[in-house]
Amino acid sequence: MATTKETIDALEKQLLNSSGDIPLHNRFRALFTLKSLESEAAIAAIAKGFQDESALLKHELAYCLGQMKNPIALPVLQGVLADVNEDPMVRHEAAEAMGAISSGSSIPILKLYLNDPNRSVRETCEIALAKIEWDNSPEGRAHYSAPTSEDGTYTSIDPAPPTSGLLKGKPAPQDLSRDSVESLKTTLRDPALPLFERYRAMFALRNIGTDEAVDALASGFSDESALFKHEIAFVFGQLLSPHSVPALVEVLRNNQESDMVRHEAAEALGGIGTPEVLPHLQEWMARNDSPRVVRESCQVAIDMWEYENSDQFQYADGLEKVQSVQVGA
Numbered sequence: 127m128a129t130t131k132e133t134i135d136a137l138e139k140q141l142l143n144s145s146g147d148i149p150l151h152n153r154f155r156a157l158f159t160l161k162s163l164e165s166e167a168a169i170a171a172i173a174k175g176f177q178d179e180s181a182l183l184k185h186e187l188a189y190c191l192g193q194m195k196n197p198i199a200l201p202v203l204q205g206v207l208a209d210v211n212e213d214p215m216v217r218h219e220a221a222e223a224m225g226a227i228s229s230g231s232s233i234p235i236l237k238l239y240l241n242d243p244n245r246s247v248r249e250t251c252e253i254a255l256a257k258i259e260w261d262n263s264p265e266g267r268a269h270y271s272a273p274t275s276e277d278g279t280y281t282s283i284d285p286a287p288p289t290s291g292l293l294k295g296k297p298a299p300q301d302l303s304r305d306s307v308e309s310l311k312t313t314l315r316d317p318a319l320p321l322f323e324r325y326r327a328m329f330a331l332r333n334i335g336t337d338e339a340v341d342a343l344a345s346g347f348s349d350e351s352a353l354f355k356h357e358i359a360f361v362f363g364q365l366l367s368p369h370s371v372p373a374l375v376e377v378l379r380n381n382q383e384s385d386m387v388r389h390e391a392a393e394a395l396g397g398i399g400t401p402e403v404l405p406h407l408q409e410w411m412a413r414n415d416s417p418r419v420v421r422e423s424c425q426v427a428i429d430m431w432e433y434e435n436s437d438q439f440q441y442a443d444g445l446e447k448v449q450s451v452q453v454g455a
């Protein structure tokens with residue numbers, strides 16, 4: 127069905143909360159519907175949201191623009207990355223989105239921020255640069271030209287590809303021995319290795335997806351890098367393994383942990399949607415000592431939890447039926 131201007135306008139009003147009474151989780155739903163439309167008009171509507179006050183909403187806008195993979199969004203993303211007054215979580219997501227779009231024109235820009243005062247921003251730029259380079263390598267080109275398998279392969283554009291042995295066309299994850307999980311865990315946890323290599327091990331473990339792989343991933347929560355830890359929580363939000371719940375609850379409840387990591391843990395828990403996670407989400411949505419981004423993440427996560435526990439579909443003016451409210455890293 128063709129998307130009318132009226133539809134985009136209505137979604138944009140919802141996203142921007144023009145009426146002032148749209149709950150945050152409904153603004154998120156409007157955002158994900160716009161993302162699914164993949165049009166330039168939808169990108170323009172999403173870009174307007176960067177005037178908002180919510181870092182959570184803005185980082186999700188950047189995530190969606192990256193996943194839409196349209197270079198037309200690059201100037202907006204560059205502007206967000208360049209704004210040192212912007213929340214680092216939003217700047218990080220803008221840099222990651224530039225990596226997802228993977229244009230060679232982003233290379234000199236990302237290099238400008240390799241010494242950014244914010245660790246998450248500079249680490250993201252390091253990974254995004256390595257990804258763009260890899261995308262253009264012979265291995266990268268072969269990976270992207272391989273047919274997508276239908277065995278549950280994740281459809282997101284990830285900040286790094288899985289470790290080489292787990293690329294498309296290689297043996298199925300279930301054929302992998304326990305040794306593979308152990309060696310991937312060793313790579314994952316080695317702070318001397320480039321973050322890009324450690325991320326590759328992370329996404330390989332995600333694709334394996336066994337309880338052992340989940341345990342290996344959870345061991346990464348003791349790392350020093352908030353960026354690295356938030357990505358593990360994001361991966362758990364994709365895996366949706368109830369086995370990851372205890373580790374995620376511990377992260378959400380740890381008020382010494384970075385907001386960005388706790389935010390991602392909250393949303394992963396909402397997506398997993400098992401009964402025991404709801405009281406934790408409700409508690410941290412209500413607590414006075416809960417940082418704004420954690421509170422808001424719990425609000426969105428409760429909406430996801432309710433969605434997972436119902437058979438409803440998301441509608442936007444009868445136009446789109448979106449069956450997933452998976453939110454971004």
Ligand SMILES: [Fe+2]
Nearest residue numbers: 218219356455
């Ligand atoms: Fe992120």
Ligand SMILES: [Fe+2]
Nearest residue numbers: 185390454455
């Ligand atoms: Fe996130």
